[in-house]
Amino acid sequence: MRNLLKRSFSGIIYVVLFITAILVAKESYIVLIAAFSVLCVWEFLQIIKLKNIVPYLFFGMTAFLMMMRPQSYAINGILGINLISCLFLIYQLLSKKEIKYETERQKLGFTIRYLIFSLCFLLLLPFYKGEYTPYLMIAILVLIWVNDSFAFLVGKNFGKRKLFVSVSPKKTQEGFIGGFVFSLIAAYIISLLNKDFELINWIIISIILSVIGTLGDLVESKLKRQANIKDSGTIMPGHGGIFDRLDSLLFAAPFVYLYINFII
Template sequence: MQNLVTRSISALVYAALFISATVYSLESYTVLIALFSAVCLWEFNKIVNNKSFVPFIILPLVIFYQKSFISDKIIIFLLAVTLLCSIRLIINLYSKDVKYPQNNFDKFDSSLRYIIFPFIFLMQLPIINGTYNPYLVIYIILLIWTNDSFAYLIGKNFGKTKLFESVSPKKTIEGFIGGFAFAIIVACVISNYSSLFSLIDWILIAIIVSVFGTFGDLVESKFKRQAKVKDSGTIMPGHGGLLDRLDSLFFLSPFVYLYIHYIM
């Protein structure tokens, strides 16, 4: 019971901070995501035992100068290399023998493409035609929460078929389908309150969130399993590390960005 109270308070503080900073202004959203990215980078480097300080030099430079150097060509290049890294990490899930990162270069590369580059897409995601749309981020977080919550509830009560037992023994196919279905239902509700996108677009965004959010969670689980750790950190009482809460958001952000800014 005490653990449930701790988890609930921790989650409420996190949600209030995230929503307030996101809605208040682009500047407060930037500061929040920058702080979250720094914590996640620190936690990730601990997991993969990356002792290099270079990523911690690159991240502040990206934070402070992204508006100056970001152009369409650079965004497309960064998007391509980030998506290639994401696809590689997904493929690695299907191989028990593949361990990544294996060397210092891999550790640096994964820090760059798993944390730092997705930060850029999280920052650019809600900016459409030069206008900051904070509720786009809120709605995506809502879809992630819906997918995760119903995947857990349905998986716990009805799950029998393991999704990726070698990586995350508690995840089931039934849970994944449940989370997927409810995310689409919530997307339909969102479309009634948001004029930003059409119903079809919101449904497709929900599908991207459900599929790649789940992969993001599995990828982080594999990193932790390789490192033989349960959580990425202890910054969120009752929940573990911040990366444990944001792994899905970081992983899916380039895919949602690709759809919203280049496919829609």
Template sequence: MNNFSTRVLSAIVYAAIFIFAIVYSPNTYIGLITFFGSVCLWEFSKIIKLNNVLLSIISLVALISLNYLNILDINKIIYLLIFCLLHSVYLIIDLYRKNFNKQTYILKAFTTVSYLVLPFFFLAFLPFLNNQYEPQLIIYIIIIIWTNDSFAYLVGKNFGKTKLFERISPKKTIEGFIGGFLFAVFAGFLIGRYSEILTTVSWLIIAVLTSVLGTFGDLVESKFKRQANIKDSGTIMPGHGGLLDRLDSLFFLAPFVYLYIHYLM
């Protein structure tokens, strides 16, 4: 089997598992996100050379379980969200720093929690509106991400000339970003017109957040990999790399979309 066939088959299996878990029940969705998050934590620990990754995985499982069982104080979630958002903004700003800083164990552990544990927590509960599970919500967001990534690649490959962040991701171009952004917004518009949940304006806002923050999420993960001098986060997906490579956009934007849907909409 050649590399292209391997990539296609791997992508189909990944998409089928993901969509089945989302559609089947809230339990399978939360379970899969917990598993995905645990794998990403393991991959990330290898990238930053963090020992005792088991503690991070236990933290993720415990946090999701406490909220799933309605034990976690709902009033405390906003503080976790603010903490997570502030660190995400810091990671975006840090992209513009040319030098890579060496991190202590404490900083590595802190980064792991705020970069992965909390975003996956908010991703797990993102599609719950008024305590009602809405699987279409997460599916539509994934469609917007795939639209953005696909057209960013196509436009960038055919028309891209101006590098977006050459130091971190040499293949990304401003033209590709604009192309992905426009098609993502168009996808959000179509979803808003025919979706039974949320308004068209809300979907346009979500599409903007998804395109912009999804791109930053990819760049942030690329910076971590470049600092570690590696190409892929893992090998769990033949032809694609690791789960962290596939989910970097989704979990990074999740807290921002969660803020909009649950507190600002």
């Protein structure tokens, strides 16, 4: 019970902070994501055992250039590299292959391709057609939070069949289905309130967030299992680290960005 109260309290602070930063101004959103990014990079470097300042500098430089020139063709190349890296991680997860990063150079490349580029696209998500659209970002967050919350609730109360026991013993197939279904319901409600996209687009976005987000969560769990740690950090009591809290959204961010900016 005490752990549940801790989890709920830190979760509420996280949600209020995130939504407030989004609604106040684009600058406050950028500052918040930049702060989260520094924490994520620090926690990730602890997981893969890399002590190097380059990832922080590379994130700052890449994020700045992408924000200054959002229409640059270089972003397409970065997106392609990020997507291929994520798809390869999914392959390694499903094929039960070890995610290898032995040398410092390999660890640095892995950090850039997987984490830093994903953080940059999380930064760009609310910018649609050159305009800052806060309610688009809030809708994306609601979809992934609904998926995560109902996956947890349904899995805890009705889960019997394990989803991926070798990586995350607590996740169940029933939990995944519950999160998926409720995120579709949330997508329908959002389509009534937010007219940026049609219903079919919100449904596809919810599917991307649910499926790719769950895979991202499992990839992070695999990385932590390989490193023999439970949580990426301790900054959020009951949740772990910021990387633990953002893993699903981070992994799905480049896929949602691709759909919103190149397919719709």
